[in-house]
Amino acid sequence: MAAKKLRDVADQVKGLHVIMMLYTCDEIKTRKDRFGVHRSLHPHLDRDTRPEFILLRIKKWIPPGRTFFIASNERTPGFFSHLSVSYKLAYSSNYSSIIDPVVENNYQLFMTERLILMGAKTFVRTFKEDETDLSLTHDPKKNTKKWQIPAYSLDDSEGT
Template identity: 70%
Template structure:
């Protein structure tokens, strides 16, 4: 946890402790002894109630998660935003200091830039139906995250000649090279001299890339998550559990 997030930085906004620390056991033990005066499980309670109800303000420990056994979760609930006491962008910005420093160095080198997050590998999954045809949970995603379609999609948001930072889990070398016909492309791999001394795992790399994405003049997500977001695809991010035929043409007809 400490290698990803700056707990002291987070604690300036909301006091934070790890669930395996000595302080945690002291707080939990004291809260359990105080019973109703020490702890409350408030899943589903909105932020207004938490702020205005004096009962909550005097408690030692508040568990906001769905399960009384779960003590940590990233601050997000897209179905009930009133239940979020902190903005969705809070936790991503609380990366460990060495990760924030690395991201700042790269952002300075990038200068004035735009960015896209292209999520492919883990989302582009197909399975055969009983007739042997491919089916996908995100029928347009493979098409919408290919370079030729990205060029068409982002031209209204990103002018030609701009520096475009790309963060992606696509593993094919040179996959995004066609975008260089219009943009100056940049990847985290271009900054290995900054990242190699810092990065120990892919989680840390993602944290840095996320900070770089957040610092772009225009940030284009793979999926639209908020009302003001712009995205590469109109497919919903949430798993609809509906397997559909993949679409590969602009007109929407399937290309075989």
């Protein structure tokens, strides 16, 4: 169980909004095969976690105008800004006055974000872990050891 101070911070953030949650973790492992072709264990992950695809995917579950708390390890500034055409975006940095005095390291920030996510009205995961989960990708989370050529086309958004 997380420390009480982290639970309290998460509760304060959750109390500010009725929020939807989006969690992405882009850990794309690629390698070149013997012919020099890039392959990935999660061939659709890069495509499925791009903002334009996320927008297409979530609109069938969540009406426009909702606020999303985005927990992600994405480092590119403004990466998710494309989502703001339909949704209000929030990140842990928006709540720095609440979070910063308590959170001392990245592990505690991760735990605080997870606690916030657990209280979501709607939670969209990167990978589907359970049959009822809403997820950005159809790729299995478990490492299948099956290296495939990554897909980058939005035309295949409902594919495997």
